[in-house]
Amino acid sequence: xxxxxxxxVAESSGGAPTSLTLExxxxxxxxxxxxxxxxxGDDVASTAGALGxxxxxxAYDVGDLxxxxxxxxxxxxxxxxxxxxxxxxxxxxxxxxDGRDIAGRLSARIDRPVLTxxxxxxxxxxxxxxxxxxxxxxxxxxxRFTGDxxxxxxxxxxxxxxxxxxxxxxEVVPVEVPxxxxxxxxxxxxxxxxxxxxxxxxxxxxxxxxxxxxxxxDKYEMIxxxxxxxxxxxxxxxxxxxAGWVPYAYQVGQTGKTVKPTxxxxxxxxxxxxxxxxxxxxKNIIAINKDQEAPIFSIADLxxxxxxxKVVPKLIEALKARG
Numbered sequence: 001x002x003x004x005x006x007x008x009v010a011e012s013s014g015g016a017p018t019s020l021t022l023e024x025x026x027x028x029x030x031x032x033x034x035x036x037x038x039x040x041g042d043d044v045a046s047t048a049g050a051l052g053x054x055x056x057x058x059a060y061d062v063g064d065l066x067x068x069x070x071x072x073x074x075x076x077x078x079x080x081x082x083x084x085x086x087x088x089x090x091x092x093x094x095x096x097x098d099g100r101d102i103a104g105r106l107s108a109r110i111d112r113p114v115l116t117x118x119x120x121x122x123x124x125x126x127x128x129x130x131x132x133x134x135x136x137x138x139x140x141x142x143x144r145f146t147g148d149x150x151x152x153x154x155x156x157x158x159x160x161x162x163x164x165x166x167x168x169x170x171e172v173v174p175v176e177v178p179x180x181x182x183x184x185x186x187x188x189x190x191x192x193x194x195x196x197x198x199x200x201x202x203x204x205x206x207x208x209x210x211x212x213x214x215x216x217x218d219k220y221e222m223i224x225x226x227x228x229x230x231x232x233x234x235x236x237x238x239x240x241x242x243a244g245w246v247p248y249a250y251q252v253g254q255t256g257k258t259v260k261p262t263x264x265x266x267x268x269x270x271x272x273x274x275x276x277x278x279x280x281x282x283k284n285i286i287a288i289n290k291d292q293e294a295p296i297f298s299i300a301d302l303x304x305x306x307x308x309x310k311v312v313p314k315l316i317e318a319l320k321a322r323g
Contacts, residue, residue: 006032022162025054052170071101079109136273206232213268253278271296
């Protein structure tokens with residue numbers, strides 16, 4: 001299986017490609033000589049500039065899906081292109097709800113397996129090789145497809161850095177969506193957007209996360225106050241999300257969001273494997289914990305052994321004093 005043409009399933013939010021889409025396009029440039037995107041929405045042309053600047057020469061426009069879920073139609077459109085002879089060698093899809101839905105449906109339509117939960121993709125001996133973090137990221141496993149046909153790879157967010165290459169806007173090419181029958185029956189009836197202020201957790205340059213070491217739910221207010229003073233996004237360990245202290249949207253880790261900030265401040269977090277998988281890509285990690293044997297210190301660049309109820313208020317006080 002050669003690697004020449006790479007397609008990226010390009011999700012958008014608020015009229016712009018998501019950061020994960022741009023990460024995948026950036027990686028795609030290193031894999032093949034031809035990079036193209038598959039996008040959908042009521043105005044794909046408005047995203048052509050961003051897609052092109054990150055490497056896509058074409059954007060196949062599946063069209064406005066209205067209230068339909070993208071999985072069925074996008075998978076059908078890609079499968080139709082492959083059947084018509086316009087097949088890529090590699091298809092990159094982000095690990096999102098819609099991305100996983102598209103990957104599964106596409107796999108069934110073209111009778112090809114899927115490799116999921118990738119953290120890297122390289123080309124070895126001309127063949128794409130997927131890298132999977134296992135045992136909480138302690139070990140890496142490699143896998144590859146055998147046989148002919150496009151390889152479908154589902155990649156975790158923040159596995160790569162998004163970097164523009166100065167390319168021109170992608171050419172927008174409308175594509176037909178074949179009849180999808182009953183698989184296209186589901187409709188979105190209502191949408192709820194969680195209200196949050198400040199930086200988004202998975203986009204923030206600074207993240208302040210709290211864990212069970214805070215002691216009780218109302219102490220999470222310290223995390224929010226410290227995050228606000230640092231212009232950071234507040235995050236959380238799975239333990240306090242499971243305890244109902246904060247919503248799931250705050251969770252950092254293997255089963256939450258993967259973050260890659262410049263600074264990650266872990267407050268009262270012991271460092272469970274599933275949590276460290278989601279944040280150990282941070283450039284600088286600062287840990288505050290009264291247990292000097294806590295695993296979080298094994299990956300911290302700066303560790304403060306102390307009671308978070310004494311250390312964090314002092315930090316807040318110092319930041320306020322600076323104005």
